[in-house]
Every structure is written in C-alpha cells, then in structure tokens.
Amino acid sequence: xxxxxxxxxxxxxxxxxxxxxxxxxxLQFQVPLPNWIAVDNIPNIYHLVELKDTYHRYVLMLVxxxxxxxxxxxxxxxTATMWEERPELRDRVGSEWSKVHFQRHRQERTRKxxxxxxxxxDQLMSAGGYTHLILAGPPAxxxxxxxxxxxxxxxxxxxxxxxxxxxxLSDVVEATLSAFIEAEEQESRTIVGNLVHQLRTxxxxxxxxxxxxxxxxxxxxxxxxxxxxxDPGPGWSCDRCGSIGVxxxxxxxxxxxxxxxxxxxxxxxxxxxxxxALDCTIEIVSQSDELSHLGGVGCLVSYHLPDEYL
Ligand SMILES: [Zn+2]
Numbered sequence: 036x037x038x039x040x041x042x043x044x045x046x047x048x049x050x051x052x053x054x055x056x057x058x059x060x061x062l063q064f065q066v067p068l069p070n071w072i073a074v075d076n077i078p079n080i081y082h083l084v085e086l087k088d089t090y091h092r093y094v095l096m097l098v099x100x101x102x103x104x105x106x107x108x109x110x111x112x113x114t115a116t117m118w119e120e121r122p123e124l125r126d127r128v129g130s131e132w133s134k135v136h137f138q139r140h141r142q143e144r145t146r147k148x149x150x151x152x153x154x155x156x157d158q159l160m161s162a163g164g165y166t167h168l169i170l171a172g173p174p175a176x177x178x179x180x181x182x183x184x185x186x187x188x189x190x191x192x193x194x195x196x197x198x199x200x201x202x203x204l205s206d207v208v209e210a211t212l213s214a215f216i217e218a219e220e221q222e223s224r225t226i227v228g229n230l231v232h233q234l235r236t237x238x239x240x241x242x243x244x245x246x247x248x249x250x251x252x253x254x255x256x257x258x259x260x261x262x263x264x265x266d267p268g269p270g271w272s273c274d275r276c277g278s279i280g281v282x283x284x285x286x287x288x289x290x291x292x293x294x295x296x297x298x299x300x301x302x303x304x305x306x307x308x309x310x311x312a313l314d315c316t317i318e319i320v321s322q323s324d325e326l327s328h329l330g331g332v333g334c335l336v337s338y339h340l341p342d343e344y345l
Contacts, residue, residue, distance in 0.1 A: 066111035088319045093167035099200040103152040169211040171196040193218040223320040242333035245282045250334045251309040258335040259310040260318045265331035270302040
C-alpha cells in the first residue's frame with residue numbers, strides 16, 4: 036500500500052492467501068470501498084459486486100463548439116478516450132464569402148461534425164457492449180446531438196450534463212458519475228417493482244432468505260435483487276452429510292444425519308458468489324422499504340419452482 040497505491044485511487048481491495056499455494060491479488064479503483072476485512076476459505080466479493088452494480092460502465096460524450104470527445108467510463112475511471120478536434124474555420128473565409136454563404140457553410144460543417152461524431156459513438160458503444168450513454172457539453176450543443184442521435188442510441192441516453200470547454204475533464208466525469216448513479220438507482224426501483232409485480236401475480240419470483248438461497252442453489256435465477264442493508268446472519272452446513280441451513284441457528288444435531296459437527300458461512304456472500312457463478316444479474320438496491328418488507332432479498336426466476344423448495 037505504501038509503494039504501489041496510485042494517488043488517484045480511492046478504493047483498494049486485496050485478496051491474500053499464504054500456505055502451500057499462496058495467492059495475492061490487489062485491485063485499485065477510483066471510487067471508494069468500505070473498510071472491511073474478512074477471513075474466510077472463499078473470497079468475499081460482495082463489496083466488489085456492489086461497486087460493479089453502482090458504477091458499472093457507460094460512455095460519456097463530451098461535445099463543445101470546438102471539439103468532441105468520447106470516453107469510456109468503467110467503475111468510475113476513464114479507461115479509454117477517443118477524441119477529434121473540430122478544425123476551426125479560417126478567419127479570412129469571412130472576407131471571401133458572403134455572410135449568408137458563410138453561415139450556411141458553418142451550419143453544414145456543424146451538422147457533418149456531429150454526424151461524424153455520432154458514427155464513431157455508435158461504433159464504440161456497440162463494439163464495447165455499452166448500454167448507457169451520457170452527454171455533456173453546453174446545452175445548445177447537447178441538444179443538437181440529441182436531435183441527431185439514431186433511435187437506438189436515444190433509448191440508451193441516460194442523462195445530459197451541462198459543461199463548458201473550460202470545465203476540467205475530471206469534474207465532468209464526476210458530474211456524470213452522480214447522474215449515472217441516480218439512473219442506476221432508478222433502475223433498481225424498477226426491478227424491485229417488477230419483483231413485487233411478479234409476486235402479486237403469482238409469477239416468476241421468490242423472496243426471503245430461504246427461498247432465494249434455494250433458487251440460487253438450483254441455478255434457475257435470472258436476477259438476484261438484494262438490498263444494501265440485507266444481513267441474514269451466518270448459515271451452517273453439516274460436516275458429515277452436507278445439509279445446509281440459512282434460516283435457523285446452528286442445531287444441536289443435524290436434522291438429517293444427527294451429526295454434531297458444523298461449518299459456518301456468510302449467507303449473503305454465499306448468495307452473491309452463487310449468483311456470480313450463474314452469471315445472472317445482481318441488482319443491489321440502496322433504499323427500498325418495499326424490498327426490506329420482503330426480507331431484503333429476492334430473485335426473479337426463469338421458471339416456477341416446485342412448492343417444496345419455497
Ligand atoms: Zn448431516
């Protein structure tokens with residue numbers, strides 16, 4: 036930490052293991068992580084999953100009269116920049132052309148300038164699999180870009196942020212980050228709404244620790260929805276037969292095989308790990324009374340689970 040940490044880093048995660056097969060993985064981020072330490076036989080990834088869900092990735096297009104830039108923002112950091120300066124019209128052009136001609140020429144150049152930018156934007160977004168776009172610049176310019184955006188890009192436009200050519204890039208990124216987080220929270224609310232709707236209509240959803248855990252174990256989860264504050268406490272597993280409990284205290288004897296030796300695990304971590312292994316969407320919800328009332332956790336599942344598992 037004293038030698039390798041870069042000055043711009045605001046968060047650090049380090050996974051470390053000694054012994055016969057030592058392992059060390061440090062990760063730095065330009066967004067903060069909570070202070071947290073865990074000693075476990077599996078890596079604790081919940082906070083990284085929360086980070087990924089909160090900041091994820093988007094494309095930022097910064098457009099001013101003089102230039103445009105397209106930036107990829109991943110986990111709060113600019114990871115790639117493509118930019119093109121707009122060649123300024125030479126001053127002497129004005130004296131050679133009539134004023135009307137000059138203005139028409141300038142409008143046409145602006146249109147071409149924006150069209151070129153949007154072609155690059157479109158290619159970059161589809162090549163990188165991006166689904167969120169944020170525009171930044173003077174309102175007059177961002178409005179023009181919006182008008183020129185093809186439909187599929189308009190639907191991916193998350194927000195527009197006001198900035199001038201004098202605004203520092205880091206400030207623009209900071210401003211778009213908060214816009215993105217707001218949009219992400221809106222997305223979270225929509226997913227909770229969908230979960231509640233599925234529950235009320237007898238659809239494809241389960242809620243609560245036990246049903247969610249079992250749905251994850253069966254590998255039929257599309258979306259794991261979890262509130263930030265969700266804390267189910269530890270789960271246990273029987274050392275002899277492998278029976279697992281996530282809704283009760285460690286029993287005196289295993290209900291299945293009567294053995295008395297148990298291992299404990301972090302239920303929240305285990306659920307996130309299973310969801311990651313299934314490659315399903317994990318939605319971390321920062322504030323939702325609705326989700327809290329449902330036990331803080333739920334899953335949208337891909338088909339109805341037999342009743343005995345619920
Ligand atoms: Zn047992």
